[in-house]
Amino acid sequence: MHELGLAAAILDRAEAAMRAHSRDRVRRVEVAVGELATVLPDNLAFCFAALAADRPGLSGAHLDVTVRPLAVRCMDCGHEGRPERIETRCPRCGSRHVTIASGQELEIVALEVE
């Protein structure tokens, strides 16, 4: 259940951004979660709503979670894309010489304030 701690971190950041922009209400927070980030979007949304309820300016804020699929960048053929399964293999040329381009991130993308 580390989602509770993550939700608290997201709320802290949203609150700070709201204050920095002299606003008093956060409407929506957009978060991107890589499919290898080991975060459950539903758990995160649940924790976010529970913690937001006690915070002025944040209660009722909506959390949008986008899951970013695993993508690899091939060092041999230059292709970037999603492997056929959860593995580090180039979907075009089959090379194992790849780096993970996305799918591990856990990011606050943006928020909407009023």
Next chain:
Amino acid sequence: MTERIELAEPVLRANDIVARRVRRLLEEAGVYAFNLISSPGSGKTSLLVRLLEMLRGELRMLVLVGDVQTDNDARRLRHTGVEAVQIVTGGTCHLEAPSIERQLIGRRLAELDLLIIENVGNLVCPTGYDLGEDAKVVALSVAEGDDKPEKYPGIFARADAVLLTKTDLLPHVPFDPRAAEGHIRRLQPDVPIFPVSALRDEGVAAFADWIRARAGR
């Protein structure tokens, strides 16, 4: 009026900032650090006891061990004569960088060669938390399923080395080491995999060599 604020920053930025400070502290002092991660009961502490016994004459070491409750593990590790500090998380399922930094501040780090962080037993929550370590070492015991790397790809994709522990149990369990290795290699074709039995003292020396090559004075 609604305004959109673009942030595009890591959720764990606060942790990442502290982790970078820890990494710099260790780097400046010439200390190598690894973060040992596994599910509960996979034999992290037994393995470390054996490793500390092997390395105590050569390397100056400190162990930080995280658990939800008790200092049982730190007490077991201290029997080797190496300093071990228990970090009781009181319910939290992983270690975070600030609790590592707190333990390092005020210490003479130049008098250390190796910092070992034994994380709370968990294959999920520690994944995203950088502790400032040089390497993540993930342990998987043969008493677990050989498909665990497939079930928990997040942590295995970040492992710098993998330990297959409790290999003395292999005759008694259905674990297929080749299947486990296949699952690990799908995520990381080149990661070193060390089969070890702390009980029979098999394979630990090879892992100790891997550590020596990184933390040697």
